[in-house]
Amino acid sequence: MMDNHKQTEEELALKLFVVLSRSFQTIRKRVEEDIKTHGLNPTEFAVLELIYNKGEQPIQKIGEKVLIASSSITYVVDKLEKKEFLTRKPCPKDRRITYATITEAGTELMDNIFPSHREAIADIFGGLQTEEKEVMIEQLKKLGYHAKDL
Incomplete structure (x- = not known):
């Protein structure tokens, strides 16, 4: 009986994984x-949205905040700088740190979109209804924390 229940749990977990992924x-x-x-592409938007909502950010820290590879950050910041939506600003206290700052054109774009x-x-x-969203947020957080702790 125990094996049967365990198999059902595994099947359910697998089904949940497929449904969640799709x-x-x-x-x-x-x-x-x-x-x-x-x-914009999704990565450009994510970087611009972060700086629009949270203010200037150290370029080195952007990757972990928008879930993109740190190797891609410089490229994305370069593209946004060419489009004149962002500018680089050296940190006065630490020359190793450079901040990405939103420009007036970037702010205007984000205000519009x-x-x-x-x-x-x-x-x-x-x-989903409001209550369903709230429950799902809690359940997904719980699942994410559990997976992280494994």
Whole structure:
């Protein structure tokens, strides 16, 4: 009896993994489609959004905050700098640190696109009621912490 229950738990875990992965892929695809309508790729948007909402950031720390490889950060910052949405600013106290700072053009762009991006995300998650979203947030956090502690 015990083996049968364990197999069922494993099957359920596997099914959950597949459903979670597929729904995340679909959600991510929709979010990326929205971002692309604004002339940015998802990585550029993530970096710009971080600095727009949190203020200037050390370039070395951006990767861990937006979940992209640190090797890609310089390239993304270069592209955003060429588009004149970001600028680099040396740290006066430590020459090893360079900050990425949003420009006036970057702020203007985000002022224009961020509200509709938030709306698009709300629409994407509109398949769930408020309480369902709150429960799902708690459950996914619980799952993530458990996986991290393994």
